[in-house]
Amino acid sequence: MVDRVTPRKLAAGNWKMNGLAAQIVEAQALARACPKPGVGVLLCPPATLLAPMAQALAGSAVALGGQDCHVAEKGAHTGDIAAAMLADAGASHVILGHSERRADHGETSAQVAAKLRSAWKAGLTAIVCLGETAEDRAAGRTLQVVGAQLTASLAEGADAANTVIAYEPVWAIGSGQTPTPEQIAEVHAFLRAHVPDAGMTLLYGGSVNPGNAAAIFAIPGVDGALVGGASLKAVDFGAIVAALEAA
Ligand code: PEP
Helix, strand or coil: CCCCCCCCCEEEEECCCCCCHHHHHHHHHHHHHCCCCCCEEEEECCHHHHHHHHHHCCCCCEEEEECCCECCCCCCCCCCCEHHHHHHHCCCEEEECCHHHHHHHCCCHHHHHHHHHHHHHCCCEEEEEECCCHHHHHCCCHHHHHHHHHHHHCCCCCCCCCEEEEECCHHHCCCCCCCCHHHHHHHHHHHHHHCCCCCCCEEEECCCCCCCHHHHHCCCCCCEEEECHHHCCHHHHHHHHHHHHHC
16 A cells, blocks of 8 residues: 555665676675665665676565666667566666756656656656756746656656656755755655645655765755766665655
8 A cells, every 4th residue: 555645765776887797796785784664765776786786685575676667668769678688687666757867868757758658657666867057047937847857758647656756956066055944845746736636755865975975865855866876886876765764
């Protein structure tokens, strides 16, 4: 039974295009550091590491996710990966619409919505990313941009069980800069008012680290984080998980 009132707290790590087989020890160290976490803990390694990591983490509390999937179930799409393949390799989640995919591959919100349906069909929970650029924020159109992305990226049927939203200001990703608590609170309140299911988990992402995690998790409406760089080391990501548990 899905709890539609209380969002599930989640610490999700996005390894991006980082990690060789030798780094699986970091995932194992993370699993040892949080054997029974009171929050969801998720790692999204490159697709090449999903299956061996699933094997290495079997029986642990750390779940796995992909970083993207194709719209189609299978077929002539060289280099792409289908949602069912991610699930088959051990993933329970998939990140969709990350700003790096929107920028590097020209992904549109309409494509994200189509991918969402494919992810759900494969039994995956989607983590849909949205966020404004520095120019958007300077021009005072943050809520307008985030609202438009939310509306266009969510397919019909999105709910707290199948979809997580990650608010990730583009300018905060990998930059060491974070919005003020008031700015994060404003966007999260806006998202909470506009998501189709008020129980949806709303993550913040962008330069979260062990030093700022507790302050970010104290912001009203923040249910966890999508973490890039600081998820690569178990000691750092473990500290972020601990901060979320304590929040
Ligand atoms: C991300 O890529 O989703 C991200 C939040 O990266 P970082 O934590 O490195 O800013």
